[in-house]
Amino acid sequence: MVAPNVTNSFSSPSSLGEVINLALGTFSYGVSHDLVLRVPGYLAKKQTQIISAGANPSSGLTDYGDLTPGDVNQDDVINTVDLSQVFNFWNATGATTADLNGDSKVNTFDVGILYAYFNQTAAL
Numbered sequence: 001m002v003a004p005n006v007t008n009s010f011s012s013p014s015s016l017g018e019v020i021n022l023a024l025g026t027f028s029y030g031v032s033h034d035l036v037l038r039v040p041g042y043l044a045k046k047q048t049q050i051i052s053a054g055a056n057p058s059s060g061l062t063d064y065g066d067l068t069p070g071d072v073n074q075d076d077v078i079n080t081v082d083l084s085q086v087f088n089f090w091n092a093t094g095a096t097t098a099d100l101n102g103d104s105k106v107n108t109f110d111v112g113i114l115y116a117y118f119n120q121t122a123a124l
């Protein structure tokens with residue numbers, strides 16, 4: 001088996017997000033809340049923000065920073081379960097969360113990405 005080459009082989013989706021018009025009752029305005037960004041195939045990432053009425057933030061976008069690829073099943077850890085899901089979609093084409101580098105194919109490049117971040121967990 002050829003060693004997967006993960007250098008420059010994936011691009012992160014946009015890590016910018018915006019929370020718009022949160023409903024009162026589930027949030028209190030003017031106090032800090034933990035906002036969790038979940039992107040299929042990536043570890044979730046948390047930001048703490050003071051929520052106010054209207055768009056949050058009031059201008060611009062929240063920068064969640066770089067996202068970590070490899071959490072295929074979205075359980076907040078990159079492990080053998082994710083690896084098995086990559087193998088379940090082996091040689092699949094098209095959109096799937098097992099396609100970690102976004103090239104529409106599930107192959108050794110995706111396994112390489114998963115191994116690069118193996119055992120990492122979401123900091124929630």
Ligand SMILES: [Ca+2]
Nearest residue numbers: 071073075077
């Ligand atoms: Ca996982």
Ligand SMILES: [Ca+2]
Nearest residue numbers: 099101103105
């Ligand atoms: Ca791929």
